[in-house]
Amino acid sequence: MIAARFNPLDIECLVKTAVELWEDIDPSDLSEHQQDTLNRARELWLAEHAEQEPPHPEVVTFISPRPAGQAWVLRRWDRHENEMTLHVDEDSALADLARYVRGVWDNLVGKEGIPDQPPTDDCAAVQLYYGAERNSRPDEGYNLYAEDIARRGRTRIVPLDYRFPDEDACEQANRGATFHPQTDDNDLPCGEVDGVLVFAYLDHDAGAVRVSVHLDSAEDRLVRPDGTVPLRVEVEDVVVLDDSAEGTPKRNLLTKLLYAADDLQEQAIREAALAAGVLWRCPTCQWDNPGEATCCEGPGLCRVPKPKRTS
Template sequence: MIAARFNPPDIECLVKTAVELWEDIDPSDLSEHQQDTLNRARDAMLAEHVDQQPSFPEVVTFISPRPAGQAWVLRRWDRHENEMTLHADEDSALADLGEYIRRVWENVVGEEGVPDQPPTDDRETARLYYGPERNRRPDEGYNLYAEDIVKRGRTRIVPLDFRFPDEDASEEANRDAIFHPQTDDNDLPCVEVDGVLVFAYLDHEAGAVRISVHLDSAEDRLVRADGTVPLRVEVEDTVVLEDSRQKGGDA
């Protein structure tokens, strides 16, 4: 048997890995035996979690990973460039495309059915410039399509009666904070504290210093039963975001 080739710690590691990866698998792809085994392994992990956290109540909840997001990809090309940009929705992508077309509208002025000034509607502007089949200008074109943003998540096991880490645990997490500098791969600089990533960088396009907080990788002990992480954001001495009240626990 395969199990005979592994020692108990290895088998436990494989079981826990299988349970975490299960969230990314369509259950219909698994046999009934596989599903039953994974369910029993998941229950065992829950029981182990309760046994190892005597300071927490025995009532916990599972928080599934967030569903995949979606971005709109705009690829535009001409004789001089081939550009690809990401957008939150189709309208913003078309707005970006329309802005470019209006700068070069003189390229099509005088052609049949083309007005002297571009329309205010971005979709109509693109249709007139590139043609209904996008073949009006052989050396130019664009593609616009939606793309799922797939990010492997994991199921969290969090107590219903949330308690933020105490003073000692908080100080230890702060001492263990990690700074990730920008690399040649264009990764932005960030500070990581207990799995929370805080990016601070100069955005020349926005003309501003940008601060971005990513909470998806936060340690389970920071996650409340509703899936949120208590957060307070201050700029100088002004609190600009306040969500630090302990929902489900003491205020």
């Protein structure tokens, strides 16, 4: 046997090295026996460092790193504004642009070959407004292109009976939080707690204070079995995003239903969601917002407060 060629200290070293390397590979490349053996070795290794007895075996799931994705970037400008938004696909970007075009259709009414009402087809509406070469409107235009989103990650080992860290663990993590100041032109200042990175900085180009939260490096104990990290964001005591255990299911389920629906189905789903309070429609820009949003989350700068429900 191979083990016979090594002394016990060498074997222990090899096991620890294998566990460390396992953190950075896809478990689907390993056999079930290899995964089970390495999982038991990992538990023993963690127990040794914690100076406690090996824990009872737990049922876990393996979450592989997310593959590189793609986002569609829409930049639209006129004499009064220059805005840029991100979209999951080209169709949703065109739908957003067509929504704007239909709102300013009066700019074209009366011109030769232009109907009084905009076409229902998004592409046709956009092309009529901007022209086939996107240059028929003075001081107006748009760019639409795809950008690849590169991701770096590692395989996560997450218990199926997920529980957010207890009070003592949270207190310890908070006390161990660190701040990374800006060191050169390529870095930005950020705070780090349990692997979660929070960048807060002044953006001259945007003319705003920007806050960016990165969750890919979060510690495994923060990751739910679906691969997400519960996140709640407040600004001046106002909750602007709630992806906690209570806020996640409705938003994720509704998103999946809308993505899978055709036009007629989508309309029915939205109407039902609005009636149930899962969505609310902004009275100013007509954007459909999740029920837990306290102000409009539309792609523009609307941010109208959520209207109070009348009985």
